Amino acid sequence: MTCSLYLHIPFCSAKCDYCDFYSVPLGPFTPKERERIIFRYIDALLAETERRCAEIAGGDGGGGGFKANTDYCRPAGFKANADYHRPAGFKANTGYCAQPPLRAADGFKTNADYRPPAGFKANADYCPAVVPTVYIGGGTPSLLGAAGITALMRGLGPLITAGGKYSTNTDYRPPAGFKANAGYGPPPDGFNANVDYPAEITVEANPESADNAFLEACAVNGINRLSLGIQSFDAAARRAAGRRGGTALLPERLAAAAEIFGPGLSLDMMSGLPEQDRDVLLRDIDRALSFNPGHVSLYALTAEEGTPLAATLSSPGGREGFPRGDEADELWLAGRDALVRAGFEQYEVSNFARRVLPGQKSPRCAHNIRYWRMENWIGVGPAASGTIIGDDGRGRRISYGPDVDAFIAGAEGIMAAEELDRAAVLRETFLMGFRYDQGPDPALFRKRFGLSVEETIPETLKKWRRFGGWENRVLFLNGFLLDAFAELDNSRIT
Numbered sequence: 001m002t003c004s005l006y007l008h009i010p011f012c013s014a015k016c017d018y019c020d021f022y023s024v025p026l027g028p029f030t031p032k033e034r035e036r037i038i039f040r041y042i043d044a045l046l047a048e049t050e051r052r053c054a055e056i057a058g059g060d061g062g063g064g065g066f067k068a069n070t071d072y073c074r075p076a077g078f079k080a081n082a083d084y085h086r087p088a089g090f091k092a093n094t095g096y097c098a099q100p101p102l103r104a105a106d107g108f109k110t111n112a113d114y115r116p117p118a119g120f121k122a123n124a125d126y127c128p129a130v131v132p133t134v135y136i137g138g139g140t141p142s143l144l145g146a147a148g149i150t151a152l153m154r155g156l157g158p159l160i161t162a163g164g165k166y167s168t169n170t171d172y173r174p175p176a177g178f179k180a181n182a183g184y185g186p187p188p189d190g191f192n193a194n195v196d197y198p199a200e201i202t203v204e205a206n207p208e209s210a211d212n213a214f215l216e217a218c219a220v221n222g223i224n225r226l227s228l229g230i231q232s233f234d235a236a237a238r239r240a241a242g243r244r245g246g247t248a249l250l251p252e253r254l255a256a257a258a259e260i261f262g263p264g265l266s267l268d269m270m271s272g273l274p275e276q277d278r279d280v281l282l283r284d285i286d287r288a289l290s291f292n293p294g295h296v297s298l299y300a301l302t303a304e305e306g307t308p309l310a311a312t313l314s315s316p317g318g319r320e321g322f323p324r325g326d327e328a329d330e331l332w333l334a335g336r337d338a339l340v341r342a343g344f345e346q347y348e349v350s351n352f353a354r355r356v357l358p359g360q361k362s363p364r365c366a367h368n369i370r371y372w373r374m375e376n377w378i379g380v381g382p383a384a385s386g387t388i389i390g391d392d393g394r395g396r397r398i399s400y401g402p403d404v405d406a407f408i409a410g411a412e413g414i415m416a417a418e419e420l421d422r423a424a425v426l427r428e429t430f431l432m433g434f435r436y437d438q439g440p441d442p443a444l445f446r447k448r449f450g451l452s453v454e455e456t457i458p459e460t461l462k463k464w465r466r467f468g469g470w471e472n473r474v475l476f477l478n479g480f481l482l483d484a485f486a487e488l489d490n491s492r493i494t
């Protein structure tokens with residue numbers, strides 16, 4: 001089973017007025033106190049992640065009995081020690097695990113002695129991923145700083161390479177007489193066998209705390225995607241929406257991030273801010289694109305219940321400066337059109353990826369696509385949740401309460417499990433899947449529900465095909481889903 005990993009970093013410098021994510025403002029603490037809180041949290045996060053990965057690996061979490069030495073690379077008939085570096089054409093360890101008997105050479109230490117050849121790409125050549133994607137979100141993960149992200153990634157390394165049970169140093173078995181260093185040469189710069197493994201590792205960051213040391217520590221530790229929260233370059237619009245952090249640092253931080261992450265750079269932008277008219281938004285998008293990101297998320301500002309923004313908007317005169325109803329929609333559409341004109345494709349409600357030529361890797365976010373397609377993931381951290389769905393279409397969602405102190409004291413104490421029956425999973429599969437331009441995953445859908453999507457809601461699909469393509473469906477997603485759920489209710493499919 002493949003299973004992605006979401007790690008929540010529940011700290012921010014200060015709360016933004018529109019935000020309803022769970023995070024604790026670290027502003028009031030001294031630097032020393034912050035460091036102590038952050039490292040205590042990292043320890044708790046790693047311990048809980050290890051426990052959850054082991055659960056999945058051992059089958060207790062519905063994962064199906066993964067055992068590193070026997071199932072690790074998992075092609076049919078795979079035998080770990082004989083077939084270990086198995087993909088056709090793989091050359092990293094020529095002559096390596098070809099023949100039994102396989103015993104560890106005296107004193108061999110994999111992590112220290114293992115030397116892949118120059119040009120070796122772990123993700124492309126290695127084994128099928130157990131953890132295909134990792135997402136470190138928040139809050140503000142860049143508040144971990146260079147030392148914090150390094151500690152987190154080093155601790156995470158052995159867990160994300162083999163589902164939590166595999167221990168490289170004790171389970172790895174080179175043949176007798178194997179000389180790891182002979183002929184292999186030095187590893188490529190920054191190569192770290194344990195953390196280069198998942199295909200995509202994303203970290204969210206805010207420009208104020210994403211300094212060069214943090215960005216470099218991310219790259220060295222295998223993070224290959226950076227999601228940077230910009231929202232707007234316009235100081236008045238940011239201030240009026242209660243977004244923390246000024247604009248002075250933005251160009252410098254963006255240039256550094258673009259250089260380090262290339263097409264792995266994603267920028268979060270926002271429309272519908274107060275004082276933000278069409279010109280301001282289009283200027284914002286132009287400036288964002290001048291740093292050549294591979295990916296842009298364009299969110300419409302929403303007033304979530306209980307936030308200071310919602311209180312402002314409901315107070316007398318509080319709507320002053322904010323775009324209203326249709327104006328806000330038109331603004332977002334103007335932003336969408338600007339992105340499309342600039343060579344981006346909208347592939348989800350709020351997400352845009354730079355178009356690539358056939359055969360090139362798309363900068364779409366693989367981790368989020370797994371959410372939209374209801375593939376399995378574990379979420380760890382206060383207010384995080386994850387869902388594991390079996391081949392029978394039944395699922396189990398595990399969530400943590402929003403309390404960082406309780407999480408540090410013992411994460412299991414704030415953990416809750418919810419069983420999802422087939423009907424609930426089916427509805428959620430539609431709810432999430434149709435946000436994405438490719439829809440729910442056809443093979444996974446059939447495996448879980450025994451039918452294709454077309455066989456499940458034929459009338460809805462026929463009606464909406466007449467109404468236009470994906471662009472219309474996603475613009476009027478609620479209407480599409482109402483039709484789909486009504487058709488489901490009238491069928492006997494669950």
Ligand code: SF4
Pocket residue numbers: 011012013014015016019020021023138139140206229244
């Ligand atoms: S920095 Fe991000 S997570 Fe933190 S309060 Fe602001 S919007 Fe919310």
